[in-house]
Amino acid sequence: MKKQKVRMYQGLKEEETKELLKKYGENKIERKKKISPFKIFLSQFKSPLILLLIFASLVSFAINFYQQEEYLDTILILIIVLISAILGFVQEYKAERTIESLQKLASPKAKVIRDGKEQEIEATMVVPGDLIVVESGDVIPADAEILEGKLQIDESILTGESRAVEKSRGEKIFSGTHIFSGKAIAKVFATGMKTEIGKIAEKLQEMEEEKTPFEEKMEAFTKKVILYTIIVIVLTFLASFNKFGLLKASLLAVALAVAAIPEGLPAVTTIALALGTREMAKRNALVRRLKIIESVGSLDVICTDKTGTLTEGKMKVKDFWFVEENEKSKEISLKVCYYCNNSKQIVKNGNLTWVGDETEIALKEFAKEFVKEEGKRLEEISFSSERMMMSVVHDFGNEILVLTKGAPEVIVEKCDRILLKDGVKKMSKEIKKKILEKNSEFASQGIRVLALAYKPAENNFKREEIEKNLIFVSLVLLLDLPRKDVKEAIEECYSAGIRVIMITGDNPKTAKAIADMVGLKSNGVVSSEELDKMSNEELEKVLDEGINIFARASPFHKLRILEILKKKGLKVGMTGDGVNDALAIKKADVGIAMGIKGSEVTKEASDIILLDDNFASIRNAVKEGRKI
Incomplete structure (x- = not known):
């Protein structure tokens, strides 16, 4: 987009933005239930057993005061209660601080047009009505409608789909999504809690916190202790009333009841849970709630994503396939990968990082080892979901080349020639058939x-002629490889009696192929359409x-599968990274968020955060949970 286009727009006036900021508030996700350190500490005393111990300490104090004895029992009980509370507080407080520190990392700037000038401001200061300028590599700061320009956007944070989505004039773009390529001016219509992400965050905060099996067992145990305590008090009182009288019989009965209370249990369980969380953290699983550890150890089912959890989460070029391999074909293939490409490296937080479509990044990262930057781009015909191809015209100084990449079935129909060992030859029906058969085999x-x-x-090329009469060169093969230790982790889950279900946004063939590679057993694949x-x-x-295996699945499908599994009485762990995954993660017995690619909203909803996004870390967490 040219500078003149930006100058056409005036945007809001500074005075207007101040009023709008007062009216709508800052552009950020509010943590309505943000817990202060004091509240975290107080929450440690909610357990019925802790309350019983506090009651016991008061009774002990009253008895010692009446009998003018030392308060050793009282002090001992209170120390145990305090140790238990402090250990619980330290763990939960550390988890809260980790979440806040992750939130601080996500504090982007935003480019806006105000008073006719483009300027950079804090994203939290964006207001409805603002004109934002967004381009390749940016995170969209608010929900907006495109006024000018075209974008390719990664909306996986909302949809769970990792494919680039094309957006142009009149279409909506959403806060938190990433731009692969393009540039646009858009008008903001929602900020903060009114954005799509904000609405999900609000629903999330309204959901009731379910009790863990550990909490339910402790409550049941405490009720039994209370019942037995009452029985001891009554029987002791009745047996000693005639001999000692009302006061002494009462004191004796209460003293025996207090002695029967297992005052060391809360400290022992809290220490065991705290040690468990420390071991899990060493293995890249950050526990946000102490009491969830026992639930991790009793999981029946783990529902997992594929990309980045079972796999490395990064496309890599595996190889080229040629009808007839030769040096010229390799050279041209590398040039197409490098120059017919809009991905780039930028400096972000002091580090060099790639921005763009994951497939294009993989192609360029591979080709840059063999190709040196030269010449200039003269023309580009962008990729679109309708065309399924992209072309550029590049001037290398000594020659001008059209370089094209795209879906094999589309490209083959655009080619009337092919580059073989003996040079460029006419494309035959037999060769076309062979190429398409190989494509199906690889897929x-x-x-x-x-x-x-x-x-x-030629210099005087015509745009409408660029993609006609092309010369076929090769097929390039890309794969998101399985993580090295995932196969072993899945085998261990099976040995432990845990079922593993893959719920992915990818296509059925890829999902099945990756499942086979990692040893995930399934009697078939169900697509979103069938679901x-x-x-x-x-x-x-x-x-x-x-x-x-559930393929092309959305976060809604995750929630539906989870509800049916829970209805069957199974304990379910659910992984997720996108904002829409947060509802399923919150509802699961153990919600597991991705620490690297996970959204802040999802991390907030989770019980455990995987610091390395690796399925093997879930296996490690289950092992630790079963030790408790």
């Missing part, structure tokens, strides 16, 4: 395939039949 193995093509061009047609009873039947 069935979970490999992402792109076709690469080129042709020489949408199923009633809850049919979905329950599918789960009973041992189907453990």
